[in-house]
Amino acid sequence: GNSVTQMEGPVTLSEEAFLTINCTYTATGYPSLFWYVQYPGEGLQLLLKATKADDKGSNKGFEATYRKETTSFHLEKGSVQVSDSAVYFCALRNNQGGKLIFGQGTELSVKP
Amino acid sequence: GAVVSQHPSRVICKSGTSVKIECRSLDFQATTMFWYRQFPKQSLMLMATSNEGSKATYEQGVEKDKFLINHASLTLSTLTVTSAHPEDSSFYICSARSEGETQYFGPGTRLLVL
Numbered sequence: 001g002n003s004v005t006q007m008e009g010p011v012t013l014s015e016e017a018f019l020t021i022n023c024t025y026t027a028t029g030y031p032s033l034f035w036y037v038q039y040p041g042e043g044l045q046l047l048l049k050a051t052k053a054d055d056k057g058s059n060k061g062f063e064a065t066y067r068k069e070t071t072s073f074h075l076e077k078g079s080v081q082v083s084d085s086a087v088y089f090c091a092l093r094n095n096q097g098g099k100l101i102f103g104q105g106t107e108l109s110v111k112p
Numbered sequence: 113g114a115v116v117s118q119h120p121s122r123v124i125c126k127s128g129t130s131v132k133i134e135c136r137s138l139d140f141q142a143t144t145m146f147w148y149r150q151f152p153k154q155s156l157m158l159m160a161t162s163n164e165g166s167k168a169t170y171e172q173g174v175e176k177d178k179f180l181i182n183h184a185s186l187t188l189s190t191l192t193v194t195s196a197h198p199e200d201s202s203f204y205i206c207s208a209r210s211e212g213e214t215q216y217f218g219p220g221t222r223l224l225v226l
């Protein structure tokens with residue numbers, strides 16, 4: 001079946017540190033991949049997405065590249081800020097009308 | 113981007129009462145709406161998918177008589193938790209999608225059943 005696995009949190013970083021949150025997936029076919037961010041007490045916001053192999057999604061300094069050979073979609077940011085503190089969810093959808101399948105979420109805490 | 117609102121944002125009710133949560137897409141027509149439940153520090157669990165004008169499709173293990181979903185129009189879906197009990201306390205999040213691929217999420221409703 002389809003599934004998404006993220007690195008366990010919490011991840012604690014100092015401001016301006018480099019961030020990587022690992023995400024790997026299992027899916028049939030060629031899924032679309034997403035990263036969502038959830039700030040405390042709020043719903044999810046789409047951060048970035050990629051719909052085919054080798055695509056790079058980017059937004060607000062965050063990037064993730066769709067790697068079919070390693071079935072991965074790792075999230076990276078070169079210099080994190082305190083305001084990036086949130087829970088990050090990796091997700092896939094196997095086809096246009098399919099369901100989003102989420103990873104378990106990774107909590108990021110950035111200290112000044 | 114597209115906006116999805118939920119109302120109320122927070123509700124406290126007594127055990128045995130019913131609670132209705134509204135989800136609205138504010139600037140687009142949502143052909144499909146989704147309801148999720150999220151427990152503290154856990155991922156989102158899809159409860160049901162609804163298309164406008166048709167019955168909702170519930171995920172395995174979700175009681176359809178307990179969680180009533182109505183997708184009355186292309187901009188409104190409601191979730192009614194009937195005869196709520198303390199174990200129904202959770203964060204409920206709706207999501208809406210038009211004909212494109214992107215799914216937009218509401219801010220969530222925190223339900224506390226006493």
